Amino acid sequence: MTNSGDGNGSYGALVDTPAFSANLVPLGATWTTSGAGAPAGGSDASAPYALTSGTTSIGAGVTHTYDMVLTFRFTDGKPATTCAGSGTGLFNAVAAASGETGTTTDNSACVNPPQPPTTRLVLDKRVASVADVNGNGLTDAGDTIQWEFDLTNQSQVTLTDVKVVDPLAGSATCATTTLAPGATTTCTADAAYVITAADVQAGSVENIATSTGEAPWGDPAVPGDDVRSNDDTTITPLDQTTRLVLDKRVASVTDVNGNGITDEGDTIQWEFELTNESNVTLTDLKVSDPLAGAVTCAATTLAPGASTLCTADASYAITAADVTTGEVLNVATAKGEGPGGDPNDPSDDVPSNPDSTRTPVEAVDTELVLDKRVSSVTDVNGNGLTDLGDEIQWEFESTNNSNVTLTDLAVVDPLAGPVTCAATTLAPGASTTCTADAVHVITQADVDAGKVVNTATSKGEAPGGDPNDPSDDVKSNPDTTTTPVQQVARLSLDKRVASVTDVNGNGLTDLGDEIQWEFEPDEHGNGHPHRPEGQRPAGRCGDLCGDHAGAGCLDHVHRGRRPRHHAGRHGGRLGGQPGDLVRRAAGRRPERPEGRRPVEPGHDHHSRGPEDRSAAGQAGRLGDRRQRQRADRPG
Missing domain, CATH: 2.60.40.10 (Immunoglobulins)
Incomplete structure (x- = not known):
């Protein structure tokens, strides 16, 4: 303020009103003064700024100078408009109180604003650790990754409310949230990241993070004015195993x-x-x-x-x-x-x-096993023997030792005749019992043979076999039963004197007379145990008499002589030689002299069983002989 007049003057209140670019906000002003009688300097936190109050005296030719420092801020970090009048740049105008004398000139000024201060927040993300949770020596699903972040403020202004933004890591805590220009802080993810199967499938965990802060002009409630850091990425390789x-x-x-x-x-x-x-x-x-x-x-x-x-x-x-x-x-x-x-x-x-x-895989293996046995023998005639007329019942056990099922099982036994089986289909390893429909009645031929020998077989059909084609039958082993048949053989002999010839005609049966014996064998039994049916029995009697049981059998004529050696009653030699025996034809009686009485045929004094060789027996036989001699003498 200058007083260019010749006399002392005064001026009223001076008010400074800034009219800056729209993105520039005055924050306050300070000022100092110079010149004789100038008021003291001052400050004001809000515009407009009152440099003086009331009336200020000023001498002639004196100038009062007010040096102001005005503080402002950018609202958005964009460059302000250059000076072009009020509302642009750093436009500032001073107004004197009305009614002052003189002319006020050069009371406004505009300074082109500086470029807004630079803001730069730098993020450095890194893997702090990887924990092998499953202990398999691999970095794979289930393991965890711990991340940490360094934030550095490379702005020209202090940044506040700094934070890390990492969707994969989640929330992170920073050591400090206000950073002066050039300062750094470290932040750590609140929880470790658990590696997923999808991560392993991808082969790595790739994670991108950013950080933000607020410049002095920033509003934490307005995300759009944040100071954003660079994006930073970590890639954690994962182990892929394939099996x-x-x-x-x-x-x-x-x-x-x-x-x-x-x-x-x-x-x-x-x-x-x-x-x-x-x-x-x-x-x-x-x-x-x-x-x-x-x-x-x-x-x-x-x-x-x-x-x-x-x-x-x-x-x-x-x-x-x-x-x-x-x-x-x-x-x-x-x-x-x-x-x-x-x-x-x-x-x-x-x-x-x-x-x-x-x-x-198996080949078809067929085996049919037959076990034939006598189930019973019935003593029909009750004589306690197995003999003529008795009955034999046979049964047969067929076992399938094949590895396939056999069907159409049947027993072939010509002697037994038809046979019925409990089952005609046998699975591998199974058995069935078959029984002859009728008993076998023992015949005379069986008795003569002394046994009933019977052989049977069985047969069946393997899968695919034709019951009408014997060539593909599965045949069993032949099996035989032998049933002994008792042979009862009893031969009785009826020996008698056929005639006595009084050769010397003395009316006595004495030395030189001849005795003709005859023998009648009788077979009583159920067979011929020692020869086939129809064969003549052995021995001289058989040779002369044939097989006619009950017929008289004449063998030798005995000529009595003085015995030189007695070999037993009528034992074939009564003191003579074998040549003294005259062979006679079977069935013919010897001639006897006229007037001689023959011994009655059929007289059975000599027909007996086993010879009684006791003394009593010898005496009895001697008495019999003497009695017969007396009876043969002429009246």
């Missing part, structure tokens, strides 16, 4: 021909279980099995730990070659694609283990 496990098995075997065994023509159905034991998802799964052919899987993508079941599209028919080998051996493998794998590039396939199945 595909194949479990192949026989789902079913169909006995197509129904013979009860696994053989040619039967079918095998295979199934395959695939389990992903990787820590990543496998895709494009498939099974390779040359013997089974095409295979369809319920799922072709498996997450870690998941399984799927695959089935051969068609069953496998067992061949004759398989029967020769004795088994069907089949090996299969499976494969899939890991992350980033190319289904058209076999080199990056994830292969499974090979797995095999062995299905035993």
Whole structure:
């Protein structure tokens, strides 16, 4: 303020009113003064600013100078408009009180505003640690990552309310939230990050974070005016393991021909279980099995730990070659694609283990075993013997030692005749009992043979056999029973004197007379134990008499002489020689002299059983002989 007059003057209140660019806000002013009689300097926190109050005196030719420092701030960090009058730049005008004398000039000014202060917040994110939670030595699902963040204020202004923004890490705590220019603080995620299967599938955990702060002109409630840091990323590599496990098995075997065994023509159905034991998802799964052919899987993508079941599209028919080998051996493998794998590039396939199945195959083996036995013998005539007229009952046990079922079982026994079986179909290992429909009655031929020998067989049909074609029968072993038949043989002899010839005609039966004996054998029994039926018995009597039991049998004529040696009663030699015996034809009686009485035929003094050789017996026989001699003498 200058007083250019010749005399002292005064001026009223001076008021400074800033009219800055719209994004510039005055924050306050301070001022100092100079010149004779100038008022003291001052300050004011809000515009307009009153530099003086009341009336200020000023001498002639004196100037009062007011030096002001005005503080302002940018509201948005954008450059302010340049000076172009009120409301632009740093426009400022001073007004004197009205009524002052003189002219007031040059009472406004505008200074082009400076560029807004720079703001820069720098973020440095890093992995503080990785914890191997599952202890498998890998960085994989379930392990944890701990992140930390360094924030540096590279602004020209202090930043407040600094924070970290990290969606994956979640909330983070900073050591301080106000940073002066050039200051740094460290922030740490409040919780460790747990690695997921998706992360492992991706092969790494890639995490991007930012940070924000408030410049002096910023409003924490208005996100748009935040000072944002750079984005910073960490990439944590993860370990990917791939393992595909194949479990192949026989789902079913169909006995197509129904013979009860696994053989040619039967079918095998295979199934395959695939389990992903990787820590990543496998895709494009498939099974390779040359013997089974095409295979369809319920799922072709498996997450870690998941399984799927695959089935051969068609069953496998067992061949004759398989029967020769004795088994069907089949090996299969499976494969899939890991992350980033190319289904058209076999080199990056994830292969499974090979797995095999062995299905035993049998050849048809038939064996029918017959066990024939006598179940009972009935003593029809009650004589306590097994003999003529008694009855034999046979039974038969047939056992199927085949590995297939046999049908149409039958027993063939010509002697027994028809046989009925409890069952005519036998599974492998099964047995049935069969019984002859009728008993066998023992015949005279059986008695003569001394036994009943009977042989039987059995037969059946294997699967596919024709009951009308004997050539394909399954035949059993022949089995024989031998039933002893008792032979009762009893031969009785009736010996008698046919005639006595008084050769010397002295009327006595004495020395030189001749005795003619005859013998009548009688067989009492149920057979001929020592010879076949019809054969003549051995011995001289048999030679002369034949087989006519009950007929008289004459053998020798005895000529009595003085005995030189007595060998027993009528024992063949009474003192003579063998030449003294005259052979006679069987059935003829010897001639006797006229007037001689023959011994009565049939006289059985000499017909007896075993000879009584006791003294009493000898005496009795002597008495008999003397009595007969007296009876033969002429009257």
